[in-house]
Amino acid sequence: MAGQRSRREWGWHPLTDEFARRVVADARVRPGELVLDLGAGTGALTRPLVDAGARVLAVELHSGRARRLRERFADDDVRVLEIDLADLRLPRRPFRVVASPPYGITTALVRALTVRGSALRRADLVVQRQAARRLAERYARTPRWSVTAWRPLPRRAFRPPPRVDSCLLTVRRG
Numbered sequence: 001m002a003g004q005r006s007r008r009e010w011g012w013h014p015l016t017d018e019f020a021r022r023v024v025a026d027a028r029v030r031p032g033e034l035v036l037d038l039g040a041g042t043g044a045l046t047r048p049l050v051d052a053g054a055r056v057l058a059v060e061l062h063s064g065r066a067r068r069l070r071e072r073f074a075d076d077d078v079r080v081l082e083i084d085l086a087d088l089r090l091p092r093r094p095f096r097v098v099a100s101p102p103y104g105i106t107t108a109l110v111r112a113l114t115v116r117g118s119a120l121r122r123a124d125l126v127v128q129r130q131a132a133r134r135l136a137e138r139y140a141r142t143p144r145w146s147v148t149a150w151r152p153l154p155r156r157a158f159r160p161p162p163r164v165d166s167c168l169l170t171v172r173r174g
């Protein structure tokens, strides 16, 4: 049951505000863009996305974090969905993703975002560096998408610091 999952299973390594701002700046979000924050936690990335003028769809399964998101962004253009990412129906209109999702679902998430017919314009994901390299190699053979593992993120970008190395993975249309 979701409520009985351990801290490790919940993948709770929030970004610090400083690094969350850097990730959003690197993503070059424009005002009015629809941006999905997948595994939004308590809003480390949501905050700078709102500040950049994005319309945000924040998805978070943990009920306490989802409640905190609703309270924190009650006056902003933020819709909070308290659901499992596995059950998310992607928007039909063009959308972007800027997210630090649970590392365990990175591959499935990228696959879901890049299915044929997806309206994804660009995804900027904080992921484990090894997974990023694997995905970049795999997608090198797919002309429809360009997948780049780039900016490394130090472990101090997260609180608590994870045991693995992380980087930004950017998915764009090829």
Ligand SMILES: C[S@@+](CC[C@H](N)C(=O)[O-])C[C@H]1O[C@@H](n2cnc3c(N)ncnc32)[C@H](O)[C@@H]1O
Pocket: 009, 010, 011, 012, 013, 014, 015, 038, 039, 040, 041, 042, 043, 044, 045, 059, 060, 061, 062, 065, 083, 084, 085, 086, 099, 100, 101, 102, 103
């Ligand atoms: C690595 S944390 C990142 C939190 C936030 N984005 C940040 O950067 O501080 C991942 C988040 O995903 C949430 N999460 C884990 N599994 C999920 C799932 N299956 N569906 C939706 N959210 C999930 C966790 O509760 C956690 O808040």
